[in-house]
Amino acid sequence: MLCPKCKNGLVVEDKNYKCPSCQISLPVVFYAYRLKQEDIDKLVLEGVSDEIEFFSKTKKKKFKAKLVYKNGKVDFEFCSNKENEGKIEEEREKENDTICIFLNSLSSGVVRVFKMDGDKKEEKIYDFGTKATRYSHALSLIAILPLVPNDKKLRIISDDIAFVKYALGEATPRDRDIRTGIYVLLQELKNYTWSLELSMKKLKLKGGNSKKLSKTFFRTLV
């Protein structure tokens, strides 16, 4: 990609295109749309892009909007079309307000935590040794919550049915450690607006060594 002003090559820094000599910073990806050279040219030189087709992940629907570049930031230009405006507002709220946390069991005691905050994705593997999976789901959530701002809504998706039942109060763990873990977790969750669901995908997982799992394999989990 080239800087529309000075024609220098743009560098990618913190997921943004930046020009080494001009004050330009544009996201590489905006709402899952990868900016093209022509978009960058229009945004920088004219302040507004042509109409771009976006895809809403939450609604699994396409929507069209123009982008504007103002005060060093790219944003949607709210179209005169009222219906479209509502859609975009809703989209923005959903994507900005909610953090998705996926808890996938890799093996007993080993949990892969996948955090999705808009376009930001983060993956951590927690290994709690020989602890039961249901317990390690609670523990990994407790571990990750301090990293999640509590003005966000939390959507937690776990693939351990016992953990989901315990956390939702539909069953009580017999094991005292797990009972304590669930209690601590629920106390922590009081600071959030949260939902918890069981992931519907049946996964065949072998072992907990994430290096052996290919990237395409991970993609199927999300």
Ligand SMILES: [Zn+2]
């Ligand atoms: Zn430049």
